[in-house]
Amino acid sequence: MARWLRVGVLVGLMLAGCASPGAVSLVEVREFADASAKLGGYAELSRRYRDTYQRELPYLSPQAERLARDTDARRQAVFNDFVAIQRTLVLYMQTLSLLAGDDRYDLSGRIDELGHGLSATTDSGLRQRHIAAYAGLTRLLTRVITSRYQNQYVATMVRDGDADVQALIDAMIVLTRLYEKANENEQKTVLGSFNAEIPLANRNADRMLVMLAKVHLQNKTAEYKLIDRRYKLAQQGLTKVALGHQKMRENMDHLSSAEMRRMLAGYVRDLNVIRYSLGRD
């Protein structure tokens, strides 16, 4: 009886393997997951946001500096949570990529990376559903990593993970927008000081100072122009990742169809272009 049951399970698994055409090759899913995991921008912009105070400091009055220092402490306090979201998403995409691949991998080593939960809950600015999504995704990854199935699990992972993936990406996009606003304000603090002070310096003795200030202003203007682009690129990339994952979720039954493969290949192309642009500056 037990032997028949074993054979039955074995046959069932083989049939499942044959019945699912995507089980053999999910090249586009893997490439999409790889491109999503490699997408840069967010982590770097999070660090830039964390370090706002250091860049603003030379331009602040003592009174403004006191306020800025207080804000700085609050930025420092939540930084780890902000990057933890991204690390989870990257790990999810790397795992999905491995599942969709042809080779068997032992993923159990990755479990340690999931040990770090989000520390702050009330102060961190993450909405309750973002925190729930983080916990949910961690659970799902643990389940997937400890299981022995690979290709067959792609659809399950995409289906079970989609809501949480969407919520985490949403949090990352919201945060990136806020980083962008803080950066714009910083830019006006820095460039604005020069724009007002340079024309005010009219004594002959100030000539050298004015010249140096103009050089500095030129450099700073160029620096901010470059960084401005990165916020938009990062948001575009995150939106593509969210859309691509949503499409996979919606087309789970025919992930290997020509149309779906073409669509995913399109997202991969877009993500690579964005990554290239982010890496170039």
Place this chain on the structure above:
Amino acid sequence: MATPSDSRPGQTTDHIVELADSVADIADRLHERILKEIASYPDQAMPDAQKAVLRTLMDNELMLRQHAQALYADATNHVIQGLDQRQRRLMALTAVAAEQIRQIGVIGETTGLVGEILSLVGGIATGRLSQVETALENIRLHHTALKALKPTPAVKT
């Protein structure tokens, strides 16, 4: 990508961001006004007393920007809860204040007004209601005083 389930906390964040944006906007207007004043002395022969006034206003602009930065941090940190109606009312008033800054003819007169706006924004950020109410009253007084002082401001935008 927001879902109905998070509309409430999401809205709170949005309110904070709106408030921060409007504070940054006041700083922008003040900055424009400062540059305009500087440009009105083509031979760069601005008297020192006038320069001192402008530098005070420039410091005020810096403070406004730091208040905006603090509010953006609040938005990410989600510290401020339930500003709702009070915040909306205050925003309408800060918008009026921003418009005033743009229209005021005598730049020296802005110093007091901007000081009150700073006090107002500081009160909002730290939740000190009495300070907010006093500042609002003073802004109203300033508004009336300025109108009496300069019935037809010559500045065009």
